[in-house]
Each structure stands twice: as C-alpha cells, then as structure tokens.
Amino acid sequence: MVRSSLSRVASPTDSISIPQVQSRAFEADASRNQDENGTNGVDEDEKARIERLGRERPPKFKSLTAEICFCYSLLASMITVEYFVSGFSVLLPTIVERLDIPQASQVWPSSAFSLVTAAFLLPFGRLGDMYGGYPMYLGGLAWFCVWSLIAGFSHNQLMFDFCRALQGLGCAAFLPAGVMLMGAIYRPGPRKNLVFSLYGAAAPLGFFIGVFFAGLTGQYLRFGWYFWIGAILVLSTILAAFWTVPNDAEERKALGLKMDWMGSILIVSGLVLVVYAITDSSHAPQGWRTPYIYITLIVGSLLLMGAVYVEGWVATAPLLPPTLFDIPYIKPLFLSLFLSYGVFGVFLLYGTFYMQDIMGGSPLQLVAWFAPMGLGGCIIAITGGYVLHLLSGTVLLIISAFGWIITSLLFALAPTGANYWAYVFPAMIGATVGIDISYNVANVFITTSLLTSQQGLAGALLNSLLFLGIAFVLSFADVTHFETAHLGLKESYQAVFWYQLAVQLAALAIMIAFVRIRKAESDLTADEKLARGKEMAEDLESPKG
Known part of the structure; x- marks a missing residue:
C-alpha cells in the first residue's frame, strides 16, 4: 500500500521518488490481488481496485480500534479550536464588561487570535512537511494548552489580548499538522470523505460545547473558568494524540525539504x-x-x-510552490472560500452582539439560540461523508453559499422584537449549511490534489483561508459598524449584515462562473498520478523496439 512503502525513501537523493514509490505500491497491490484471485479466474480491473482501496482501512492502522482512536484525537483537536474561536464570541460581551475594554478595542480579543493563527500557518505547515506532523501536532497542542490556562488569569485587556495571540500561535502549529496527517494517510475515496466529514462535524460540536460553557461561565462563574475548562479539553487531546497518532518524523525528514x-x-x-x-x-x-x-x-x-x-x-523552496496554482480552478476556489469564511467570522461576532444587545439574550439564552447551528452542523457534516462522491463539489459549494445568503438576509431584515423561530432559527440552519459544506468540500479537494510531501502545505492553506478570511473580512465589518454608528446600534449592526450579504454574493458569483470541482470518488493519489504520467512520458520518449 501507499503509505507503508514510504519508509523505503532514505534521502532526497535516492533514485526512487515518492510518486514512484506510491505507483509501485499500487501496482504491487494489484499483483497481490491477481495472485489471490487468479485461481478462480477472476482478475480485478484497475477501476475496481481503486474503488476497493478507497474504502479499505489504511495500512498505517493495524486494527479498526487503532483507526478510531486516531480519528478521535484529530476530531478532539478541532473541537478545542472551535471551542476557543466560535464559543468565545458568546463570552466576549462578558469579558468586555469585566475587563473594561473600550468599544474601540472590542474586536481585538477575537482578531488577535485569528490574525496570529493566519499569519503563521504557512511557515508551520512547511515545518510539518519537514519534520513530521506528529511532533508539530503535539507541540502545538501543548503550547495551546499552556496559554489557554494563563488566559484565564488575565486581569486587564493587554494581558488578555497577549494570551489570545499566543493561543493562536499554538493553533497555527497543530491545525495544518492534523490535516497533513489525515491527508497523507487516507487515499481518495469514500473512507477519506467520511473521515474528513467527521473532522468537519467536530467543528459544530466544538462550537456548541464552547457556546454552552461560555454561557455557563458568563452567567454564573468568573470568565477564567471558560479558559481553564478549555485547557482541560486540550490536555485530554494531547494524551489521546500521544498514544494514537502515527509518528511520521523519520519519513518526513527523509524527504529533505528546506525552509x-x-x-x-x-x-x-x-x-x-x-x-x-x-x-x-x-x-x-x-x-x-x-x-x-x-x-x-x-x-x-x-x-x-x-x-x-x-x-x-x-x-x-517557496512556501507556495508555483505548481500549486496549476491545479485546475484552484485560484477562484481560494478566493471564493476566502470570502465565504470571512462571512462566517462576521456572523459569529456581530450575530452574537445583535442577539445580546438588540434581542436582549442572556448568555444561556444564546446557548439555546445557537443550538441548531451545532446540532445541524454535526448532521450535515456526517451526511456529507456519504454524498461527496455522489454530488459535484461545485454544486455543494453553491448550496453552501445560499445558506449564507439566507442567514445574512434574515439578520439584515429582522424587525425590532423579531421572533426567534421566524428569523434566528432559520438563520442558524443557513449558517451551518454555509460553513460545514464548504469546509468539507475544500478539505477533500485540496488534500487530494496535492502530493504527500505537500500535505502540510494543504493543511496550512485550508486553515489560512479560514483565518485570513475571518481577519480581513471582519476588519472591514468593523469599519462598516463604526462608520454607520450614527444610525443607531440596531441599524449599524444590520449595515454589517448587508455588508456580509454583499461579500457572500461576490463569493457565489466566483463559484458559479469559475469553479468546477467534480465528485470526490475513489481515485489514484496525486503521487500515483504524477508517477504514472512520468512513466507514460518515458515510454513515449524511449525508442521503439
């Protein structure tokens, strides 16, 4: 199989490249299968073999239990990220009041985390490709845990913003490493689709857990408990990862990549x-x-x-190799995802402010109001694992865009005293459709399109789009809010939602006009396709006998 053969790569100067290793592993699997079935006169054709490999358990795991434990550790890391990103929005008004943060600086506790994470994702992604996902993953989680613990003791805005920024540094290390580990271990097919969909489902689950504890601590406890509970969650993730994540350090060092x-x-x-x-x-x-x-x-x-x-x-050895942009439709896909992910950040922050300041929701009420987004996200993400190979990625992205359009319109048009079931509930459903479908499609497409040696880059790119989109689009949302403050608080918030709608319409236009992504079916890996292309070119160039 593919990944089990990587240990044969001793150095970057070896005559056998990773694509060739993976191609030979694929051919070896075909030979074994033919030997096993040859006595019955049954030969497995290539299409059937690819389909079978796309459904089998990766050889990295000796048992289904080992695979389940590995998946748990990766899912738990996504839960902790969403706990501190999405759930934090519910607690922010309480922190603003407790630390006496002026209105002009209220955006920084959220922006500092997203900004630092986004800025360092690409360098840390390269370090993961160089030294392995395992050490980067564990090291990032440990750093994240320490600064989550310290953040709970913050007694002024400067200390709090500093801790949030350093939390982002740990997040920038383990997020691309986690995606790299999954992308390198799983080959294209239904099994990979399911695992990445479960990974996506961990996001709304972490969101709801974060919202729940944010509401609880905001109403009954000191806000520091939110961070201390989060630190315990991160610690449990570290312990699970230490025992279950395969150590790929030696394989990665053998690639000879440079910084x-x-x-x-x-x-x-x-x-x-x-x-x-x-x-x-x-x-x-x-x-x-x-x-x-x-x-x-x-x-x-x-x-x-x-x-x-x-x-x-x-x-x-550029962080963004030119060959990355040779992937069909990758540039318009990046731009549309950048805008859509930014819309997600705007909704989380200003949707929370609107429900608390205009609708009068208490922290615990916000927990209940956000519940459909968490539950719906889990359902949509898991279901996506069974439909990604049935519907094209372009269709799924367009569906996700309409989810954000509905959400933006409902908040922008909500009258004073708006009914929860008429406006907020359907908006939450639209939001979970918007973020979870697009995140799953992007994860599967980008990790499948890049080589094994670029899976750290894949993880960095996916999360860079998310956090940079949030940082940039949220920055201009803050400008919109400030410039329309003279209209009144409600009207100023709704101006932000109209801006959110405009951004998502631009993303939708790009998707419809320029993005074409096929179904995520079982297929050769990017390494196998490259090796096969080289072999065909060599055959054409060699003199005919």
Missing part, C-alpha cells in the same frame, strides 16, 4: 501589519489619515509584495 525563511518572515510580518492597519483604522484618532495607520498599511503591503517576488523568483 523558506525569507518568504516566511515577509509573509508573517506583512500580514500582521496589513490586518492591524485595517482593523484599527476605524478607531484611530483620524481614521485612515492617522500616521501609524497608513504607515503600517504601506509597510505591510510592501512586505507582501516582496513576499510575492521572493516566492516567485528567488526562493529555491
């Missing part, structure tokens, strides 16, 4: 400065004319332009 330090520095610093300028512009003394705002924006933009030059023409 692009110059590109990493330029990308990280550029993203931090640009997002900071956009986020803080609406609260600066003179807006965009404030010197530190336009200076950081200009410097950040120059750094990002420098990163483009380095990645395209200088780096020998």
Whole structure:
C-alpha cells in the first residue's frame, strides 16, 4: 500500500521518488490481488481496485480500534479550536464588561487570535512537511494548552489580548499538522470523505460545547473558568494524540525539504501589519489619515509584495510552490472560500452582539439560540461523508453559499422584537449549511490534489483561508459598524449584515462562473498520478523496439 512503502525513501537523493514509490505500491497491490484471485479466474480491473482501496482501512492502522482512536484525537483537536474561536464570541460581551475594554478595542480579543493563527500557518505547515506532523501536532497542542490556562488569569485587556495571540500561535502549529496527517494517510475515496466529514462535524460540536460553557461561565462563574475548562479539553487531546497518532518524523525528514525563511518572515510580518492597519483604522484618532495607520498599511503591503517576488523568483523552496496554482480552478476556489469564511467570522461576532444587545439574550439564552447551528452542523457534516462522491463539489459549494445568503438576509431584515423561530432559527440552519459544506468540500479537494510531501502545505492553506478570511473580512465589518454608528446600534449592526450579504454574493458569483470541482470518488493519489504520467512520458520518449 501507499503509505507503508514510504519508509523505503532514505534521502532526497535516492533514485526512487515518492510518486514512484506510491505507483509501485499500487501496482504491487494489484499483483497481490491477481495472485489471490487468479485461481478462480477472476482478475480485478484497475477501476475496481481503486474503488476497493478507497474504502479499505489504511495500512498505517493495524486494527479498526487503532483507526478510531486516531480519528478521535484529530476530531478532539478541532473541537478545542472551535471551542476557543466560535464559543468565545458568546463570552466576549462578558469579558468586555469585566475587563473594561473600550468599544474601540472590542474586536481585538477575537482578531488577535485569528490574525496570529493566519499569519503563521504557512511557515508551520512547511515545518510539518519537514519534520513530521506528529511532533508539530503535539507541540502545538501543548503550547495551546499552556496559554489557554494563563488566559484565564488575565486581569486587564493587554494581558488578555497577549494570551489570545499566543493561543493562536499554538493553533497555527497543530491545525495544518492534523490535516497533513489525515491527508497523507487516507487515499481518495469514500473512507477519506467520511473521515474528513467527521473532522468537519467536530467543528459544530466544538462550537456548541464552547457556546454552552461560555454561557455557563458568563452567567454564573468568573470568565477564567471558560479558559481553564478549555485547557482541560486540550490536555485530554494531547494524551489521546500521544498514544494514537502515527509518528511520521523519520519519513518526513527523509524527504529533505528546506525552509523558506525569507518568504516566511515577509509573509508573517506583512500580514500582521496589513490586518492591524485595517482593523484599527476605524478607531484611530483620524481614521485612515492617522500616521501609524497608513504607515503600517504601506509597510505591510510592501512586505507582501516582496513576499510575492521572493516566492516567485528567488526562493529555491517557496512556501507556495508555483505548481500549486496549476491545479485546475484552484485560484477562484481560494478566493471564493476566502470570502465565504470571512462571512462566517462576521456572523459569529456581530450575530452574537445583535442577539445580546438588540434581542436582549442572556448568555444561556444564546446557548439555546445557537443550538441548531451545532446540532445541524454535526448532521450535515456526517451526511456529507456519504454524498461527496455522489454530488459535484461545485454544486455543494453553491448550496453552501445560499445558506449564507439566507442567514445574512434574515439578520439584515429582522424587525425590532423579531421572533426567534421566524428569523434566528432559520438563520442558524443557513449558517451551518454555509460553513460545514464548504469546509468539507475544500478539505477533500485540496488534500487530494496535492502530493504527500505537500500535505502540510494543504493543511496550512485550508486553515489560512479560514483565518485570513475571518481577519480581513471582519476588519472591514468593523469599519462598516463604526462608520454607520450614527444610525443607531440596531441599524449599524444590520449595515454589517448587508455588508456580509454583499461579500457572500461576490463569493457565489466566483463559484458559479469559475469553479468546477467534480465528485470526490475513489481515485489514484496525486503521487500515483504524477508517477504514472512520468512513466507514460518515458515510454513515449524511449525508442521503439
């Protein structure tokens, strides 16, 4: 099988590449199957063999129990992320009050986490490809646990924002590592679809757990308990991962990948400065004319332009290899996902503010109001594992876009004293359709399209789109809120929802016009396709006998 043969790769200078190893493993499986069935005169054709391999348990796991434990550890990591990202929005108004955070700075506890995570995902994704998903995964979880614990002791805004930013650093390490481990172990097919759908289902489950404990601590306990409970959840994930996640460190080191330090520095610093300028512009003394705002924006933009030059023409091992953008439809897909994920971030923050400030919901009421989003997300994500190979990815993405459009319209049009069942409940269903379907489609498509040596990049890209989308789109939502504050609080919030609708309509237009993703059926891996293409080219070039 594919992954069991990777241990044969001793160094980057070996004459046998990973694609060739995977191709030979595929052919060896075919020979074994023919030997086993040859006595009965039954030969398995390639299509049937691919379908069978796409449904079988990966050889990395000696038993179904080992596979289940591995999946649990990965799902638990996603639960903890959503606990601290989505559930945190419900607790934010309480933290704002307890720490006396001014209105101009209320967006930073959320933005600091997303910004740091997004900025460091690509460098950490490369480190995972270089040194293995196992050490990056465990190290990131340990760091995340420590700063989650410390955050609960925060006594002022500066300490709290600092802890949230350092939480994001741990998240940037273990998120791409987790996706890398799943993407490298599972080959294209229904089994991979199911595992990634379960991974997606962990997000709404973590969301609801986060919302529940946020409501509980916000109403009855000190807010620090929210972070201490979260730290316990992370610790349980570390213990599960230590015993169940396969150690791929030696295999990854054998690939001989190098780090692009110059590109990493330029990308990280550029993203931090640009997002900071956009986020803080609406609260600066003179807006965009404030010197530190336009200076950081200009410097950040120059750094990002420098990163483009380095990645395209200088780096020998760029973080974003040019071949990445040769994948059909990948560029418009990235842009549409960037916008849709940003809509998710806007809804979480401003939807929470709207339900609390305008509808008068208490923290525990918000738990109940958000419940359909958590439960519906679990149902949709798990069901998706059984339909990804039946419906095209483009159709599923369009369905998810309409989910966000419905959600945006319901909140934008909600009258004073709006009924929960008429407006909020269907909006929650639309939100879970919007985020969970698109997240699953993107995970399966991108991990399937990239080589084994690029699975860390796959994990980094998937999560970069999510967190960068949230950071950028939420920044402009904050600007919209500030610029329309004179209309009144309710009207200002609804202006944000109209902005949210416009962003999602742009994403939908891109999906319809430029994105074509086929069904996620059983198939050769990217490595096997590359090896087969090289073999065919060599056959064509070799002289005929």
